[in-house]
Amino acid sequence: MSLLTKIDHPLVEHHLCTVRDKSTSCSEFRTAIERLAVLVGVYATEDLITQPTTIQTPIAAANCHKLAMPIGLVPILRAGLGMVHPLQNLLPDASVWHLGLYRNEETAEPVGYYDKLPSRGAPSVALVLDPMLATGGSVEMVISRLKSWGVNEIRVLSIIAAQPGIDRVERDFPDVKLYVAAIDPELNEQSFIVPGLGDAGDRIFDTPQNG
Ligand code: PRP
Numbered sequence: 045m046s047l048l049t050k051i052d053h054p055l056v057e058h059h060l061c062t063v064r065d066k067s068t069s070c071s072e073f074r075t076a077i078e079r080l081a082v083l084v085g086v087y088a089t090e091d092l093i094t095q096p097t098t099i100q101t102p103i104a105a106a107n108c109h110k111l112a113m114p115i116g117l118v119p120i121l122r123a124g125l126g127m128v129h130p131l132q133n134l135l136p137d138a139s140v141w142h143l144g145l146y147r148n149e150e151t152a153e154p155v156g157y158y159d160k161l162p163s164r165g166a167p168s169v170a171l172v173l174d175p176m177l178a179t180g181g182s183v184e185m186v187i188s189r190l191k192s193w194g195v196n197e198i199r200v201l202s203i204i205a206a207q208p209g210i211d212r213v214e215r216d217f218p219d220v221k222l223y224v225a226a227i228d229p230e231l232n233e234q235s236f237i238v239p240g241l242g243d244a245g246d247r248i249f250d251t252p253q254n255g
């Protein structure tokens with residue numbers, strides 16, 4: 045069974061036009077990423093375990109369900125920060141754990157530069173946030189770190205993923221669930237997603253390439 049979910053939804057298609065368009069402004073880009081993150085987030089949380097509880101409404105008792113497990117949001121710096129607020133709105137009790145990586149421009153290999161995971165207290169479920177999954181190297185480094193921390197269940201939320209990166213993560217971590225808004229076919233010689241959206245971190249934070 046594939047653990048890949050590609051979200052088919054008219055709103056996803058619509059907002060993908062905005063993030064792909066090179067003429068989209070920085071603030072419009074950020075907003076569209078947030079809208080897409082909500083849509084991906086709804087699908088990525090649809091089977092979270094809940095427990096029954098009784099709530100007293102102003103009128104009567106109501107049988108309800110609450111989330112039963114601690115959930116952690118793990119944005120991959122920088123670009124993953126653009127998906128934190130929308131996911132925090134959906135999951136207000138979730139913790140946020142930061143891991144910083146950048147890709148070496150020549151090798152496209154991820155380089156870790158920030159790790160703020162505590163020694164204990166790993167959440168049951170971690171939602172890894174990054175708008176782009178290209179070669180898959182960055183996400184794989186984060187998955188390995190989360191597994192060594194003790195996270196039981198890892199779900200990766202991405203806006204645009206390249207097929208080669210998906211294939212790599214599915215091969216190396218067949219237990220990890222992937223939720224993506226779009227799947228693009230290939231990478232170029234600089235390991236950028238084609239057609240993709242450019243560099244999400246640069247577009248979210250308005251830093252020109254190498255700027
Ligand atoms: C981008 C992107 C992912 C990574 C994807 O980050 O946000 O983290 O590259 O590439 P991969 O799948 O080939 O590893 P980048 O290195 O540009 O850092 P940034 O978020 O600081 O811009």
